[in-house]
Amino acid sequence: MISNTFGYVGRFAPSPSGPLHFGSLVAALGSYLQAKSQQGKWLVRMEDLDPPREMPGAADDILRTLEAYGLHWDGSVMYQSQRHQAYQAQIDQWLSEHQAYYCQCTRKQIKAAGGYYPGTCRDLHLPADGCAVRLKVDNPVTEFNDLLHGNISIPLALAQEDFIIHRRDGLFAYNLAVVLDDIEQGVTEVVRGADLIEPTGRQIDLYRQLGQPKVRYLHLPLAVTENGNKLSKQNHAPAIDKRAPKPTLLAAMDFLGLAPAPALQDASLTDILNWGVQNWQLDKLPKSTAITMPFKNDEL
Structure with a gap:
């Protein structure tokens, strides 16, 4: 466990180009569990930086989906469009x-x-x-x-x-935006998908040029389809169900290596997430940068 001497601050930063899909739930859940396992804060930032790619209403829909899955953030939501x-x-x-x-x-x-x-x-x-x-x-x-x-x-x-x-x-x-925002929000560790490994060096360089201590990085494995395509809004990944969140939440935990017990299927969302926080360990995470989903899109 990383020292929490100065306080752990993590974040989930989706772009409102469409509804949350399973791959983005994995990123949200992984960042949430990492933060809460260290008694830290978990923030949400809306990266509405590219209006031509945004879907009307997607930002609000993403927030409602996080709430439906029991993933409640600390503080207020930051919007890049206001920065x-x-x-x-x-x-x-x-x-x-x-x-x-x-x-x-x-x-x-x-x-x-x-x-x-x-x-x-x-x-x-x-x-x-x-x-x-x-x-x-x-x-x-x-x-x-x-x-x-x-x-x-x-x-x-x-x-x-x-x-x-x-x-x-x-x-x-x-x-530029992501680094200035992370500094503004006091983020100490960035937990996100492995598709963002490549720009990490540039972001570290920005911290250097700004005279700021760099943050720690944890890149989670990506969920991919059987043909190897990343689950993404651009690839028309289906939205996760807000009405019946438990099966998909448990599937995301399983994807992250937690192997939730069958008894959790009857537990509340709060109890499921508390179990996830208590059992979260980095050495349980798959080391692969991409993993084929063990189920089809229509099973979510």
Whole structure:
């Protein structure tokens, strides 16, 4: 168990692009159990950063689903759509310090250059019009420790790439927003799906550049279909049932290696979650980054 000297703060941060599916329930449940097993706080943040991909009403539906599954969060919900001023202020500071710069390169140009951004615009001092903003990476993060998977190596070409913090279309980049929000909320450990392993190095770099201590990371295995596709809203994963949550909650616990006893099928949601908190152990988690679901979508 990690020391709780300074207080454990975890979070679940869904994007409102659709209803919660089984894969997102696994992430929510894993982060909840990790936080509560250490007498910590569990926060919920709505990552409504990309309006074109959002589904009307999805944010509220996600919150109602969490409540239906007994996953009650601490404090108020943070919405990234209300944080634009904070993101822009940090970008403006880096631009004024010449730690960030405007870039006009397109994805097609970067692909033609080998797939990684080669720093083309770093010293061009371009104007803002039609440009993205990139952050200079002078000390690449080439590895980090994951609480489940151990040491994770990051390819050097990816690690040393100056990355986007404000997109050409005017939207703020995920990596910047998530780190500034985690700092603002006092998050001490990030528990999320293994599909987010790749950007972790960039996020650690942001902590460094902001002069903040980095957080700990735990990447949970992803639920995938029989053909290997990740359960996701983009892949039309079905919404989990708010009316009969117990079977799906127990299936998520089983997926996370807890092996709930058959007697729990007759227990209340509160008792099931309390059992999960008491029996949660990282060494029970499957070490795989992706696991085929032991049931079909229509069984959820």
